[in-house]
Amino acid sequence: MSETIDLAHAPGPRKLQIWRGDLTSGELVEYELETEPGMVVLDAVLEIQRSQAPDLAVRWNCKAAKCGSCSAEVNGRPRLMCKTRLDHLPADEPITVEPMRAFPLIRDLVTDVSWNYRVNKQITPFTPRESLKPGVEVNEKGEFLIDQADTDRMSEFRKCIECFMCQDVCHILRDHRLHDRYYGPRFMMRMASLDMHPLDGVDRLDQIADEGGIGLCNITKCCTEVCPEGIHITDNAIIPMKERVVDQRHDPLLKLLHRTPNKGRRKPPPRTETPTL
Amino acid sequence: MSEQGIEHHDYDVLILGSGGSGLRAAIAAAEAGARTGLVCKSLLGKAHTVMAEGGLAASLGNVAPEDGWSTHFQDTMFGGKYLNNWRMAELHAKEAPDRARELEHWGAVFDRTPERTMSQRAFGGHTYKRLVHIGDRTGLEMIRTLHDRTVHSNVEVFMETTVTRLIKDGDRVVGCFGYRRQTGELISFSAKALVLATGGSGRIYKITSNSQDCTGDGYALAYEAGAQLVDMEFVQFHPTGMVYPPGVAGLLVTEAVRGEGGILRNANGERFMERYDPKRMELSTRDVVARSIYTEVKEGRGTPHGGAYLDVSHLDSDYVKRKLPSMYDQFLELAGVDITKEPMQVGPTCHYFMGGVKVDPDTGVSRVPGLFATGEASGGMNGANRLGGNSLGDLLVFGRRAGEGAAATANASGPVTLPPEAVADAQAEIEGFLHGSGNENPFHMHRELQKIMGDGVGIFRDEEGLSEAIGKLEELDARVANLRAPSDRLDYNPGLQLCREVKNMLTVSHMIARGALLREESRGAHSRLDHTGYSDYWGEHNIIVEGTSTQEMSLTPTPVVKRDELEALVEARKEAEKAS
Amino acid sequence: MTTVATPPRRLGATMRRDRWWVQPVLVVTSLTLFGVYTIIHAIVSNYYAITAGGAHLQSPMFSPDLPGIIQFHTSLPWAFLVLWAPLGLRSTCYYYRKSYYRSFFLAPPSCAVAGAARRKYTGETKFPLVLNNMHRVFFYFAVIVIGFLWYDAIRGLFYHGSFGIGVGNAIMFVNVFCLSAFTFGCNSWRHLIGGKLNCFSCTPAAQTRHNAWKRVSILNGRHMQWAWISMFTVWGTDLYIWLVSSGAFSDPHHVF
Numbered sequence A: 001m002s003e004t005i006d007l008a009h010a011p012g013p014r015k016l017q018i019w020r021g022d023l024t025s026g027e028l029v030e031y032e033l034e035t036e037p038g039m040v041v042l043d044a045v046l047e048i049q050r051s052q053a054p055d056l057a058v059r060w061n062c063k064a065a066k067c068g069s070c071s072a073e074v075n076g077r078p079r080l081m082c083k084t085r086l087d088h089l090p091a092d093e094p095i096t097v098e099p100m101r102a103f104p105l106i107r108d109l110v111t112d113v114s115w116n117y118r119v120n121k122q123i124t125p126f127t128p129r130e131s132l133k134p135g136v137e138v139n140e141k142g143e144f145l146i147d148q149a150d151t152d153r154m155s156e157f158r159k160c161i162e163c164f165m166c167q168d169v170c171h172i173l174r175d176h177r178l179h180d181r182y183y184g185p186r187f188m189m190r191m192a193s194l195d196m197h198p199l200d201g202v203d204r205l206d207q208i209a210d211e212g213g214i215g216l217c218n219i220t221k222c223c224t225e226v227c228p229e230g231i232h233i234t235d236n237a238i239i240p241m242k243e244r245v246v247d248q249r250h251d252p253l254l255k256l257l258h259r260t261p262n263k264g265r266r267k268p269p270p271r272t273e274t275p276t277l
Numbered sequence B: 001m002s003e004q005g006i007e008h009h010d011y012d013v014l015i016l017g018s019g020g021s022g023l024r025a026a027i028a029a030a031e032a033g034a035r036t037g038l039v040c041k042s043l044l045g046k047a048h049t050v051m052a053e054g055g056l057a058a059s060l061g062n063v064a065p066e067d068g069w070s071t072h073f074q075d076t077m078f079g080g081k082y083l084n085n086w087r088m089a090e091l092h093a094k095e096a097p098d099r100a101r102e103l104e105h106w107g108a109v110f111d112r113t114p115e116r117t118m119s120q121r122a123f124g125g126h127t128y129k130r131l132v133h134i135g136d137r138t139g140l141e142m143i144r145t146l147h148d149r150t151v152h153s154n155v156e157v158f159m160e161t162t163v164t165r166l167i168k169d170g171d172r173v174v175g176c177f178g179y180r181r182q183t184g185e186l187i188s189f190s191a192k193a194l195v196l197a198t199g200g201s202g203r204i205y206k207i208t209s210n211s212q213d214c215t216g217d218g219y220a221l222a223y224e225a226g227a228q229l230v231d232m233e234f235v236q237f238h239p240t241g242m243v244y245p246p247g248v249a250g251l252l253v254t255e256a257v258r259g260e261g262g263i264l265r266n267a268n269g270e271r272f273m274e275r276y277d278p279k280r281m282e283l284s285t286r287d288v289v290a291r292s293i294y295t296e297v298k299e300g301r302g303t304p305h306g307g308a309y310l311d312v313s314h315l316d317s318d319y320v321k322r323k324l325p326s327m328y329d330q331f332l333e334l335a336g337v338d339i340t341k342e343p344m345q346v347g348p349t350c351h352y353f354m355g356g357v358k359v360d361p362d363t364g365v366s367r368v369p370g371l372f373a374t375g376e377a378s379g380g381m382n383g384a385n386r387l388g389g390n391s392l393g394d395l396l397v398f399g400r401r402a403g404e405g406a407a408a409t410a411n412a413s414g415p416v417t418l419p420p421e422a423v424a425d426a427q428a429e430i431e432g433f434l435h436g437s438g439n440e441n442p443f444h445m446h447r448e449l450q451k452i453m454g455d456g457v458g459i460f461r462d463e464e465g466l467s468e469a470i471g472k473l474e475e476l477d478a479r480v481a482n483l484r485a486p487s488d489r490l491d492y493n494p495g496l497q498l499c500r501e502v503k504n505m506l507t508v509s510h511m512i513a514r515g516a517l518l519r520e521e522s523r524g525a526h527s528r529l530d531h532t533g534y535s536d537y538w539g540e541h542n543i544i545v546e547g548t549s550t551q552e553m554s555l556t557p558t559p560v561v562k563r564d565e566l567e568a569l570v571e572a573r574k575e576a577e578k579a580s
Numbered sequence C: 001m002t003t004v005a006t007p008p009r010r011l012g013a014t015m016r017r018d019r020w021w022v023q024p025v026l027v028v029t030s031l032t033l034f035g036v037y038t039i040i041h042a043i044v045s046n047y048y049a050i051t052a053g054g055a056h057l058q059s060p061m062f063s064p065d066l067p068g069i070i071q072f073h074t075s076l077p078w079a080f081l082v083l084w085a086p087l088g089l090r091s092t093c094y095y096y097r098k099s100y101y102r103s104f105f106l107a108p109p110s111c112a113v114a115g116a117a118r119r120k121y122t123g124e125t126k127f128p129l130v131l132n133n134m135h136r137v138f139f140y141f142a143v144i145v146i147g148f149l150w151y152d153a154i155r156g157l158f159y160h161g162s163f164g165i166g167v168g169n170a171i172m173f174v175n176v177f178c179l180s181a182f183t184f185g186c187n188s189w190r191h192l193i194g195g196k197l198n199c200f201s202c203t204p205a206a207q208t209r210h211n212a213w214k215r216v217s218i219l220n221g222r223h224m225q226w227a228w229i230s231m232f233t234v235w236g237t238d239l240y241i242w243l244v245s246s247g248a249f250s251d252p253h254h255v256f
Helices: A041-051 A114-122 A148-158 A165-169 A185-195 A205-209 A222-226 A233-249 A252-256 B020-031 B069-079 B086-105 B138-151 B217-224 B286-298 B317-323 B325-335 B390-411 B420-435 B442-456 B463-480 B494-518 B564-579 C022-044 C080-092 C094-103 C129-155 C167-183 C187-195 C204-221 C223-245
Strands: A013-021 A026-034 A071-074 A077-080 A095-098 A105-107 B007-016 B036-039 B155-158 B161-169 B172-180 B186-196 B235-242 B263-265 B308-311 B344-353 B356-358 B371-373 B541-546 B554-559 C002-004 C162-166 C253-255
Touching (some): A026 A041, A077 A222, A114 A185, A114 B138, A148 A233, A185 A205, A233 C129, B007 B155, B007 B390, B020 B390, B069 B086, B069 B564, B086 B564, B138 B155, B186 B217, B186 B420, B217 B356, B263 B286, B420 B494, C129 C187, C187 C204
Antiparallel strands (some): A013 A026, B161 B172, B308 B344, C162 C253
16 A cells, blocks of 8 residues: 655645534534644644644554554554654645544544454463473473473564554445444454464464454455554454364365364363454 | 533443553553443543563563562662652562563564564663563553453443543542543543552653653642642653654663664764773663764764764664564655664654652552552652653553552442532633633644753753743743633544643643752652752652642652662662772 | 534545545455466466476466376366366465455445445355365365475476576476465464464474564564465566467577
């Protein structure tokens, strides 16, 4: 999703069209402001809030692309407002700023993302295997022994700042509104990071396939395209998890050989709740 | 719901704040069997802890086997210029390794040594390689791990809920009052024990590495509730924040950049740390490096955007991208600088508050029964200057202790109720912000406050500047009663939010400015141009702040809390410093 | 301040300003043309090898050479007996799935662009799309085909038993190289070779597989590029052989 880059663009007046409204009604409202070098969309929105629209609702916190609060759709693409420079957006037209679409609107640029937290609650947290081999998997001080190679694979997913833009852009949630049947890329990735933990003792594949709904994903990769952390969500998390589900459920050869994946991992406790929007 | 139609909840233990210390306290309280609630201003997992980059200091001895708690204790004391609460520094040094291992058992993933144990990196002021880390996003790893642990620990979480008042019944804190940000609906909580884990107050400065949430709420709430605060004059300016472009000025550049071998130069290309701390160079303590950069700029050797150059371009570019990925990204994205090829421009930025609520080291309880504090909201552990990496350890060690302490208090306590008049009072305050007769705009007053603090109570201070700042703060005192949100709508009203925050920040600013005026010496993060050396008297005294309003704020020098059994360690370190 | 109306949400609705539709159009065009071309050539099943002057350059769409190897002769379009494996590999390939779900199924046509309205979206959970999970089975067969293609390429170097080299040989080697890069960058293969391990370091065998996984991961990172390149090299190779063997021009080569 490359955008015309105009690094030489000098600061000057810019127009922003910001979506104002709530669940019942709303519209894009145009504001004009003076810009300064290096200004990001969030700077502009906050300046408008300070000087022109004091009731403009916007969620933000760190303004350093580390907390993932200020997700919005800038010129139609999900982006962190604090990481999107005005001078990287086409200078000759107004910049549109809208709330994420996959979640219910609260007001203006703020959406209700609590569904994500309900999903997270359904995922059994990391639980070490019951018997860890001393000297191989755990040392005498009780510290885990894990290789950097394993760490590297898991930590890519753990870079996630939960901006929920992958959830926003995922058409299963955005267009088809199947929030009760698919956990979304963020949580496919969360489960991948747990499943790939060398010392995790939970068999998560049924949840990934059934409640998680990984089969609904048609790997169109928009989650990967919008990830501000550059995580390869589709290639490194979702597809490997799909393949693990194939190991367990579809592969005729493995069935013939009676090879079952996840040996030694326990079934998680049953989940009682289906997270709905 | 109570009769007045205000949403009400009752808990054994209520935690305010969802950063590292708040989450750790919540987990500890819930594990101790307390019915636990957690209130946070933002969404869960967005707290300022996510910004911590470098690592978590714990003397595991994985990289340097000779390391141990006593060296860590000595380093912390030396870094804090011996004003630390000795017991806190001791507990921290002793317990941090267990907390780090525990985090790993909860699913945190840290970088490894070739022996497959947790890797540790060098950091300013630490004798040995001590910081457990994962790339340059250790805080995020920690918050995510604690976040997941919390949601599976039977803790009820109230996201985007602002607390504006602590409610007391007699001498004791019995709950709090506030509103839900999404709807503006009022909400009250009763709790047998309440833990402040509200973090610092960096937003009183314009140039800060702190999140929007860091508005000193806990300091002000505790102060109003009658708690004592300690060491408020010590505000850490991190030496390396971004200086350009203006929109990101203050944004943190992790100390890990220097830990991994980054070099500081001035505009003339001189490695100026040779003049200020030839022994530790770039890895000197933060107060020294911050003052050095400030001095270079002041004396005309600054970079075009008024900072110093910080250079890692001599390191292998893949190594830089692997070890400092978010720094690489941050500069490329926001400043258009490829740090593997060009130097960064950096300058000091307000980063951390060493001071905070004075608490019992073992349990985190304040002077006020039922009120606990932990993490950056509490004071004493870090003395006059905090070492990098000690805050993440602090959050875990004292978060757990405060959670357990609060649970113990709650278990020994009968039910509590909120006095209706105190609730009505708190409600009236919010009502005033929305519909009062005042016309002070909180956005504007916040800017004024930031200017006062930046001009008069910054990295270098003197009597004239401080007195002037205090005078201006008093002018704001007179106006603060007239704060009113520019819009009176209830749902997600940023002006309403800022009204109470500005009030809190003003209270905190008073504490800092007055403490800074009283402390007539330069020590750690506190530098007086008119009192440049150490004072023997002040080297033995903390400043305790108490009162209930800004008008009757009193500051009292109080002897440092020592411990006999640690005397030998401290003396040994002082001797060693003299010898070198 | 002025107000601007927001557009309704229907197929193609988006606030994006770039030409997001270019990619789906290109994909539809090229995949359709390739499909039609392949079916036509497979049906007519003639001119699939250059045999003039003792050469034997076999088209990759007609490999393995069933009539040549097992004396399998039929008047029916026999190419389909071998084509199902590589075509199956491609149509169940994770990259191609992305491409056709976006471009043909419009689910979604592009990121943050509203997709086609569906009464019920079931993704890959129901027949026939659930069969995409059989990707690895096609991979196994495709590997066999790749073996034959290398055999074909090497066999092509011998003209009546004498070593020779020409443009056709070069084209065949480039093609089989690209096909191998595509096939061995397969996501299923990446999983099987090492991705399925939970611990990369726990046993010496796991460490070896981890090293292999890293190499496959490099190929896999360019899976899309290899998918397109190899599709066009197959197409080009077949077309070249079709033209030469039908006598349009001759293959320049030198026999030593």
